[in-house]
Structures are given as C-alpha cells and as structure tokens.
Amino acid sequence: MHPVPPSTAMALRSLALAYFVQATGALSVVGTLAAIAAEWHLRDEQAALLITVFGVTFALAAPLLQMAFGHLPRRRQVLIGLALFSTAAIIFALAPGYYILLAARIAMGLGAALIGPVLGALAAGLVEDEQQGSAIAMVLLGLSMAGLAGIPLATWAAQAWGPRTLFLAIGAAGLLTVVLIRSTVPAQAGGEKVSPSTLGRVVFDPILLPAYFVVFFAAAAVYATYAFLVPIIRDVFHGGEQTASLAMAVLGVSGVVGNLFVVRLARRYSADTLLVAGMAILGFDLMLLLVVPPTLAQLFGVLMLWAFATDIVWPSQQRRIAELSAQLRGVALAVTASFVFAGIALGSALAGFLYVRWGFHANLFGSLVLLALSWACLALSARRTLLTTKGIL
Known part of the structure; x- marks a missing residue:
C-alpha cells in the first residue's frame, strides 16, 4: 500500500x-x-x-x-x-x-x-x-x-x-x-x-426497519438520563462546575477506550454479539445507578462503565447496518444517523419531563424501559434476518 x-x-x-x-x-x-x-x-x-x-x-x-x-x-x-x-x-x-x-x-x-x-x-x-x-x-x-x-x-x-x-x-x-x-x-x-423511491425502500425494508429502531431506542435510552447529567450532578451528587467538567472528561476517555476495545474484538465477534454485550453492560450500569449511594466516587465509576458500554454499542450498530444493507449501504447509514438523532431528540425531551416531575430515578427507569424496547427490536431484526436467510421471508 x-x-x-x-x-x-x-x-x-x-x-x-x-x-x-x-x-x-x-x-x-x-x-x-x-x-x-x-x-x-x-x-x-x-x-x-x-x-x-x-x-x-x-x-x-x-x-x-x-x-x-x-x-x-x-x-x-x-x-x-x-x-x-x-x-x-x-x-x-x-x-x-x-x-x-x-x-x-x-x-x-x-x-x-x-x-x-x-x-x-x-x-x-x-x-x-x-x-x-x-x-x-x-x-x-x-x-x-x-x-x-x-x-x-x-x-x-x-x-x-x-x-x-x-x-x-x-x-x-x-x-x-x-x-x-x-x-x-x-x-x-x-x-x-x-430518489424518494430509493429512500422509501431503504427506510421501510423489513429487515432494516427494526434494525434502525434498535439504535433509535438505544440513543433515547442513553439521552433520557445523559441529557440531564449536569443538573443531576448538581442536585443529586452535590457537585460543582469543576465536577461537571471532570465528568465529561471521564466519559470522553472511557469512550475512546471502549472504541479501541471494540475495534479489536470486531475481528473475532459478530456485530450482533458485541451489540448485545454493550447493551447488557449499559443496562447493568443503569441498574447500578439506581442502587449505589449518591457519592461522586461512585458516580465516576459508573460513568466510566457507561461510556465504555455506549462506545461498544454505536460502532457495532453501524457495522450491523452496513452488513445488512450491502446494496445501498451509504443511504442506509445516512438513515441510521437520522434515527440516532431522532432517538437523541426523544430521550432529551423525556429527560426534562421525567427529572422535573419525579427526579433522578425516573430518568433511570425511563432509560431502562427504552433500552428494553431496543432489545425487543434487536430480537425482531435478528429473527427477520434469520428467516430471510432461510428463504422464508
């Protein structure tokens, strides 16, 4: 080369x-x-x-x-x-x-x-x-x-x-x-x-559509809590401005580590396997936040795991879409980006609604429900892919 x-x-x-x-x-x-x-x-x-x-x-x-x-x-x-x-x-x-x-x-x-x-x-x-x-x-x-x-x-x-x-x-x-x-x-x-017909075909493809909703609900699950991270640090963990900056730095470093980790594992494991693993770690992390005492030390430990999990989920989902859409990969990835930002929009709107009315734990429960919906869409997508491979669909 x-x-x-x-x-x-x-x-x-x-x-x-x-x-x-x-x-x-x-x-x-x-x-x-x-x-x-x-x-x-x-x-x-x-x-x-x-x-x-x-x-x-x-x-x-x-x-x-x-x-x-x-x-x-x-x-x-x-x-x-x-x-x-x-x-x-x-x-x-x-x-x-x-x-x-x-x-x-x-x-x-x-x-x-x-x-x-x-x-x-x-x-x-x-x-x-x-x-x-x-x-x-x-x-x-x-x-x-x-x-x-x-x-x-x-x-x-x-x-x-x-x-x-x-x-x-x-x-x-x-x-x-x-x-x-x-x-x-x-x-x-x-x-x-x-063309509109090409876009419609890519969006409503029976295999790709549930795959898009995997990342839609996953993004919504993350942002239903993440969008209000700074007010949560201020109100629940009693951290100041420097704490918020440090939290963002912890998320950034851990995210890069997760990205490097998934690059190496991608040579050995399928996108589905890594996606399931990342979502399982994220679900465990959300439940951990529900039960750990509200101390800054606990928060930073949870945030490290949070960023590690999400940076396994995102590239694995991109890889999965690319593998499912060989013919129109570029359009499918662009549609995936749209579903990601639509999920971010939904999660961010829910974050404010839940936090103001019921507090921090409502955000976590909301994230867990959205993550469960993402799991359900992944199962549906995997089932449709399997049926297509067998010539049933």
Missing part, C-alpha cells in the same frame, strides 16, 4: 477538524446545560429542549437534504453545511432570547445534516481503494476527539467564560475550518441524488 501523500493527509485532517467542530457544537449543550439556563434565565427543561430541536432537525433533514442536494460536489456540501452551522453558532451566542436560541439550534441542525452524511464519502474519494478504510477512520477521529477533549473543554469554557463566548468560539472555529477545507481539499465530482 502506498503512503498517503502529505497534501492528502492534510486534507483528511481538515475534514477531521470539521467533524470535531460539528460534534462539539452539537453535543456541548449537554455539558453546558446549567450555564445556558443561567445565562438566558431558562428552566433546565427549556435548555434541554435545545438538544431536542437539534436532534429532530438533523433526523428529518439529513435524508431530505441528500435527496435535494446529493448531486452537488461533496466538498461544496461540506462547505455550505459548515458555514451554516458556524454562522448559526454565532447567532446562538448573540441571541437576545429563547426563541432566537431555538432558531439558531435548528439552523445548526440543518448545517450538521448537510455535513455528516458526506464527510466519510468525501474522505474516501481522496485516496486509493485500499486506503479508504484508513481515510474514513482518520476523519472519524475528529468525532472521537470531540468526546475526549471537545465536550469537556466546552463544559469548562462555558463555566469559565460563559456560554456566549463558547459558541462564539465554536462559530469562529467552524468558519476557519471552512477556509482550511477550501484550501486543502480538492474538488470532486458530485454524488448521486437519492
């Missing part, structure tokens, strides 16, 4: 930076929930709705934007999406009130929906066939680094300098990345526009 030329390596790093900025801007609201609520005088559940509207927007827009603009050159799609995302982050920072905040998050969701589905394909088009896996992995490193460093730093920055400064910085970083991509990533031909 020939080494990647330095100019191509620089282009891939630029795309990884775009993923880092997008993921940090999208998910930093979780760690800065209390700071945002304080700055704009919002209730915690109002602040959590900012996660929900982003997720709903991404879920609905990602496939529709590919239908409308999938024929455009991929670099142009990324540049337009990142410029929109970054400008919306700056509007968020300058927002005078809640409705402008909501509008800015919707615009950020639209920008992210245009970026996310094409970054991997753009990276793959920059290298030879045998180097495509490494190129995509390099771009996805930006997503991993957002969990490891971006979100913990965002949490700390919002507490130190305020959420307005944080989102100004995210917007500025995004616009600088636009310039960097424009100068380092060569233009490519446009992709194929996804």
